[in-house]
Amino acid sequence: MPDLEGTIFGEMTYPGRSALRAVRVSGPLSRKITKKLFFSKSDPWKNPRTAVSGLLRNLEGKPVDSILALAFPSPNSYTGEDCAEFQCHGSEGVIRGLRSSLFALGAREALPGEFSYRAVLAGKMAAEEAESLGDLVRAETELEACAVGISGSGSSRSRILALKEAILQLRAKWEARIDFPEEVPQPGIKTWKKELLPVLKSVRDALSLSRRSRPVREGFRVAIFGAPNSGKSSLFNCLLGRERAIVTPHPGTTRDMIEEKLDIDGIPMVFMDMAGARRKKPGIEKEGILRALESAKRADAVLFLFDGSRGWDAADDEALRMLDRKPLLFIASKKDLYGKKGHGAALKALEISNRTGEGMDGLIKRLSEWGKRNLPKKGIFLMNGRQEECLLGIEAALAEAEKAVTSGENELLAAEKAREAQREIDELLLSASGEELYDLIFSGFCIGK
Amino acid sequence: MRTGNKGTKYDAVVIGGGHAGAEAAYILSGMGFDTALVTHDGDAISRMSCNPSIGGVGKGHLVREIDALGGLMAKAADRTGIQFRILNGSKGAAVQGLRCQSDREEYSREVRRILAGRPLLEILQGEAVELEVSAGRVRGVRLEDGRILRTGMALITSGTFLRAKMFVGLEETYGGRIGEPSSNLLADNLEKQGVVFGRLKTGTPARLARRSINWDAAETQLGDEVPEPFSLFSRPFPALPQVACHITHTTKETAEIVRSFLGESPLYKGLIRGIGPRYCPSLEDKVVKFPHHERHQVFLEPQGLDSDEIYPNGISTSLPRKAQDAFIRSIPALEEAKVLTYGYAVEYDFIQPTSLDMDLCFKGVEGLHFAGQIIGTTGYEEAAGLGLYAAFNIGAKLGKKDPFRLGRHESYLGVMVSDLVANGVLEPYRLFTSRAEYRLLLDRHSAYRRLSGCAEERGLIPEGESGFRGSREKAFDRHLADLKTKKLGGKGSSLYTLLKRSDADIPNIMSEISLEDPFMRAYLVSEIKDEGYRERQREEAEKLAGSLGTRIPAKLDIKSLPGLSREIVERLISKKPATLLEASRIPGVTPSALTILRVEIERLRRK
């Protein structure tokens, strides 16, 4: 449970997802941490709420990444406390290093929902508004499933309930043996292991299903990729229905990456607009292109744009080679300029106009068909971060139980770990099960002399 | 005690001489208070009304804790035990339970001997019929013969005696034990004070004549070769000769006989309304609920060294006498068994422990305490523990000291009290180790380290033994240090490191340090083996205690909180938890509800 005084940190982006990864720090140590880890000519704390570029250093003072830092002095921050944000490159190593530096400087990893929790405390947010707190209160995740129009085989909640039942049954067997050694048969530790393994397996199955179901919750990630000036930012804006990205006739306008979540026929998708791909990279654009390639590589799908009025050319070839994966769709843009005599046909490209909106319905249809095809087949399993955290906790506890029964030394330790697993699943379901264990024990075993 | 014209004056009066009452009287008088113990029958003090055995898994832990806290049960059991066994020997050290067979008569006599050694304790034979209460405070206790005991502190430990009703078949009689009357006047009077009673039920089997049993047909069960006492300070030990016990089992025929008599079962005819414990079912229940079990174990426990009585544990019943005769004879070894006393069920009044505060004081009347079976528990050990706990708190009030509290990670006694007071009971409550969240911390070896300080402060540790307790822990530390520095054959890893391995050759490693005491050896091994797990449980417990210790301010308007379900709001309002910890113990109060409460409390604090 949160101790309210400490300094906490947490990643704001999803690990392994984006080219850009941001870590937020909140609490009294934020200034000290910035001073120690961020090196720049200008001090972000003197330019609050502004991105300041500089170098991220490790504890030995060695630079490890060029990053952006933002400072939000109290009380004008998300949590009401001093907050700092570090935007780094998506390298796992950099993030891992940053985490351990933060930890060494006295901050700790935030618990799920803790930023919001602090925000609520500071009166920055009503409890009902806080998304993560809201998650705590409303565990009916299958609502989300209904919202995207999928009927899975069994809802997420019933899957969790089945898991809870399995854990309780396991504990009932084990605890009956421990508390009633004279009345209940006492099989060897091998039996304990045999009883544990299927439960552990179903927890792991649930976890992997949850991972595969993630697009349903967070959206499929769709990269809009292509050579400069092919109309990527225009398409992005067109899909959004507003001028979110800057569009100019000059190649190389988009340098950083922007993304927005959209509902495509009920399926959540995150579209990413990015720098146009070209090899001869003028200085500042270089970074942006690297990030674009990284994101496109990790995306669930890539839309490859080329200027249909000009036709496919060497720049498009170059961009395609750089991409190094098969796009979902080729799109010939600017159809309003070339009319019927399009260049798209040869590539089976979809012809659209960002200006008139022509072909947009077709694009949406193709996207939604693709999305539906790629939803998890064997039902879906939706969990928010907090719930997945619990499931991971269950997995860890049962894995330790397995270790205890495998080493063959101590049934009690295994039972303690099973208890931990139950506590996690109670937490997941936001329910306490006290007497249920004994109901199972006394209905399953003839206890009592 | 001071006698005046308005009656005799005592600091505290304990009503009921069972296991709870005896323990409470012993503690109160030991703390220097003038104490009266009122009992129907001075010879029946600490009588074992159920099976002649003390301890078990969880219960054995409790007895060790009672010893650490300066109570009497462990020593009385050690001096009168005729077979000692450790249960769960092959499982983790923390759930190994000590259990003994007792000489039933000797046990009661030993407790009376111990109580006789308390000059401030007066045992009064009689029946308490009325509490004198004015202005919401206890002023005295009136006995049936008109005597008045003036006191501000009453502790009722009347066990199953309030409005007790016994059943043998469809026959009903009033009484708490065979030949002992029930207490109805006191029950009526307590109701006048606002106490609300519920009904519970328990039962016993028939008692059999030892000589009528064919012992050759039963399996023999011996005690441990090196028996471990409940109190590590019992000398000499064991005090009595040790005997074997025997086990037999019911048969298909037994089940058939029982089934054929269900029509005459007060339980199945609906005469008994009280709820019995599921972990102590009657044979009728076993046969009905587990029809696929062909046999049920029957433990043939001697009532004493010289007693002719055998307690057949496992076949408690309230069927009519002819049914008891018939089914007993269908059990191997009991074909010719002669019944000395028939089994019966007893139904009695109890008070929901939720109407008590953490001192075990009734919330409606200052100074009116309850402990033992009357607050919904079963078992001698549970009763004794509660008697001791209530006495500590009465003592605290008399001495104007801080109340006595035990955390759930500190003792089984703490687990039991908080379970009872926070949740109440649906069936008679028995302690299981699984009820404790942090049971690795509650092993029997460390009980003295955990708890002896509390007894020491109150002057409850007998002279001589006090230094002994301290030196035991010092010896432990010394041996631990030895194990950390010494190496097997002088080279390689330390003995301590070797012990932690799962395939450690424990006897060989331990032989490297000079240590004779087998219990100290077990203590060391258990501490070292699970150290990592134990540490983690300790951290978790402390973290929880820290965040959940927060008090819930009275001005917090629970109804106005967003996000709480109506059900949770109702429970919080009716149970009025004082802290988040107490709130978390209320069934149905979820972690998210706690989060919402915490947020609101913090917000109020900042205002």
Ligand SMILES: Nc1nc2c(ncn2[C@@H]2O[C@H](COP(=O)(O)OP(=O)(O)O)[C@@H](O)[C@H]2O)c(=O)[nH]1
């Ligand atoms: N006529 C026409 N012009 C377009 C269309 N899409 C983009 N443009 C123009 O092409 C230029 C480059 O567009 P932009 O979206 O910035 O391309 P990006 O570099 O790929 O992001 C701008 O001048 C746009 O106005 C289209 O569908 N029709």
Ligand SMILES: [Mg+2]
């Ligand atoms: Mg652009």
